[in-house]
Amino acid sequence: MSHIPSDLKYTASHEWIRREADGTLTVGISDHAQEALGDLVFVELPEVGRTLAAGEACTVVESVKAASDVYAPVAGVVTAQNEAVKNSPELISQNAYDAWLFRLQPADAKAFDALLDAAAYAKEIG
Amino acid sequence: MLKKTALNLLHREASARMVDFGGWDMPIHYGSQIEEHHAVRRDVGMFDVSHMVVLDLKGDGARAFLRFALANDVEKLKTPGRALYSCLLRDDGHVLDDLIVYFIDESFFRIVVNAGTADKDAAWFKQLRAQHAPALTIHRRHDLGILAVQGPNARERVWQVLPETRAATAELKPFSAASVTCADTAFFIARTGYTGEDGFEIIAPHEAIVALWQKLSAVGVRPCGLGARDTLRLEAGMNLYGQDMDETVSPLESGLTWTVDFKDTARDFVGKAALLAQPPTRQLVGLLLLDSGGVLRAHQTVHTDHGDGEITSGTFSPTLSRAIALARVPSAVQEGDTVVVAVRDKQLKARVVKPPFAKQGKILIAV
Numbered sequence: 001m002s003h004i005p006s007d008l009k010y011t012a013s014h015e016w017i018r019r020e021a022d023g024t025l026t027v028g029i030s031d032h033a034q035e036a037l038g039d040l041v042f043v044e045l046p047e048v049g050r051t052l053a054a055g056e057a058c059t060v061v062e063s064v065k066a067a068s069d070v071y072a073p074v075a076g077v078v079t080a081q082n083e084a085v086k087n088s089p090e091l092i093s094q095n096a097y098d099a100w101l102f103r104l105q106p107a108d109a110k111a112f113d114a115l116l117d118a119a120a121y122a123k124e125i126g
Numbered sequence: 127m128l129k130k131t132a133l134n135l136l137h138r139e140a141s142a143r144m145v146d147f148g149g150w151d152m153p154i155h156y157g158s159q160i161e162e163h164h165a166v167r168r169d170v171g172m173f174d175v176s177h178m179v180v181l182d183l184k185g186d187g188a189r190a191f192l193r194f195a196l197a198n199d200v201e202k203l204k205t206p207g208r209a210l211y212s213c214l215l216r217d218d219g220h221v222l223d224d225l226i227v228y229f230i231d232e233s234f235f236r237i238v239v240n241a242g243t244a245d246k247d248a249a250w251f252k253q254l255r256a257q258h259a260p261a262l263t264i265h266r267r268h269d270l271g272i273l274a275v276q277g278p279n280a281r282e283r284v285w286q287v288l289p290e291t292r293a294a295t296a297e298l299k300p301f302s303a304a305s306v307t308c309a310d311t312a313f314f315i316a317r318t319g320y321t322g323e324d325g326f327e328i329i330a331p332h333e334a335i336v337a338l339w340q341k342l343s344a345v346g347v348r349p350c351g352l353g354a355r356d357t358l359r360l361e362a363g364m365n366l367y368g369q370d371m372d373e374t375v376s377p378l379e380s381g382l383t384w385t386v387d388f389k390d391t392a393r394d395f396v397g398k399a400a401l402l403a404q405p406p407t408r409q410l411v412g413l414l415l416l417d418s419g420g421v422l423r424a425h426q427t428v429h430t431d432h433g434d435g436e437i438t439s440g441t442f443s444p445t446l447s448r449a450i451a452l453a454r455v456p457s458a459v460q461e462g463d464t465v466v467v468a469v470r471d472k473q474l475k476a477r478v479v480k481p482p483f484a485k486q487g488k489i490l491i492a493v
Binding site for chain 2: 060
C-alpha cells in the first residue's frame with residue numbers, strides 16, 4: 001500500500017503538489033507512481049522560465065523498464081528545478097515526497113484548490 | 127486467467143510485483159530490480175523460470191532427427207550431459223525460437239524452449255517428426271519446474287542446501303548437466319544460465335523446486351525477477367526471443383551466426399537452403415549511449431552512415447551506469463562507429479560496440 005500524505009494535493013496522473021508560503025507550487029510524483037515505475041534512472045526537468053499549460057507534459061522520468069511523462073498540474077511558469085534528482089534519480093524511489101521535481105508560479109492561484117485531496121487520490125488509485 | 131508456477135504464492139509472500147508475462151503471472155521484481163541485478167553480478171540470486179518448457183525427445187535416431195531440425199549441429203555433443211544453444215528455424219530461415227538441447231544418451235535428448243513459443247515449437251517438432259522420424263516420442267514435461275541460481279557464489283549456495291549434489295556437479299563444465307537423485311527426487315542440474323554469471327539451472331518436480339527455493343532463501347539467496355533477468359542478459363549480450371529475433375529475421379541478422387553450423391556440408395537442416403540463398407544485409411550490434419538525455423529503448427530508430435536501423439532491446443545498464451542496447455543495423459556499420467539514436471524528441475550519439483557489455487562481474491567494453 002503506497003503512502004499518500006494528507007497535507008498534499010494530487011492529480012489523477014499521479015503528481016503531488018504542495019503550496020509554498022510564497023504561493024509557488026512544488027510538484028513531484030506520488031509514491032504510487034514511483035512504485036509502479038520501478039527503479040528510476042533518468043529525469044529530465046522543465047527549464048526555469050518555461051510557461052506550461054495545465055496538463056502539459058513537461059518532465060520525463062525513466063525507470064529501468066520504461067519512460068513516463070509527468071504533467072503540469074496547473075498552468076504557470078517554472079521557477080525552479082530540483083538539481084538533486086537530475087543527478088540522483090534514485091532519490092525519487094527512496095522518498096517520492098522529498099524528491100520534488102520542479103516549482104511553478106501558478107497563473108491562477110485558485111487552480112490549486114481544485115486539485116484532488118489525499119482521500120480523492122486514494123480513491124483514484126483504488 | 128493467468129497461468130501460475132508452483133512458486134507463485136512464495137513470490138507474493140516475498141512482496142513481488144507481478145506482471146503478465148506471455149500469459150504467466152510472473153515476478154518483475156521484489157522491490158528493486160537494480161539491487162537484484164547487482165546481487166547476481168556480485169554474489170548470488172535466484173530466478174523462477176518454471177514458465178519455460180522442457181521437451182524430452184526419446185527414441186532411436188534422436189540425434190539424426192535433431193541434426194536436421196536444429197540450425198546448430200548436435201554432432202558436437204559427444205559426452206552425455208553436454209548442452210548446445212541453437213535456433214529452431216522455419217523453412218525460410220527465420221527464427222521460430224531459440225533453445226538449449228542437452229544430450230542425455232543416444233536415445234534421449236532434453237530440449238528447453240521459451241514459454242511463449244512452446245506450443246508452436248512442440249507443433250513444429252511434431253510435424254517434422256511425422257515427416258522424418260515417426261518412431262520418436264516428444265514428451266512435454268508439465269511435471270517439472272526450473273530454478274536458475276546465478277552469480278559467482280551460486281554453486282556454493284546450491285551445494286550448501288543440497289550437499290548430496292556436490293559430488294556429481296562440482297566438476298561440471300559450463301554448458302554441461304548432470305542428473306542427481308536426492309532423497310528419491312531427481313534433479314537435473316545444468317551449469318547454464320541467462321545472466322553472464324556462473325551458476326546452475328535446476329530442473330526438478332514442482333514440489334522439489336518449491337522446497338529448494340525455500341532452502342536457498344533461508345541461506346540468503348536473493349529472489350530476482352524478470353526485470354533483473356532482462357538487464358543481466360542484455361549486459362551479457364544474449365538475445366531475447368520475440369525482441370531481438372523472431373519469425374521475420376534470420377539468425378545471420380541476429381548476431382547468431384556462430385550458432386548456425388554449416389561445417390558439415392553433407393548435413394541438411396531446416397532453413398539451410400534459405401540462409402545460403404540470402405546473404406544477410408543487416409547485423410545485430412551493441413550500442414553504448416554517449417550523450418546523456420535518456421535511455422535507449424526497443425524500437426528507437428538508429429541513424430547510421432549506411433542507412434537506418436532499429437534498437438531491438440535497450441535499457442539502463444546497472445553495471446555500467448549507462449544506457450546500452452542491441453540494435454539491428456546495416457551490415458556495413460563497423461564496431462567503433464558513432465551513430466545517432468532518436469530518443470523521444472532528441473537525437474543522441476551512441477557508439478557501436480561488440481557485446482557482451484559485462485559478464486562475470488566485469489565490464490567488457492570501453493566506457
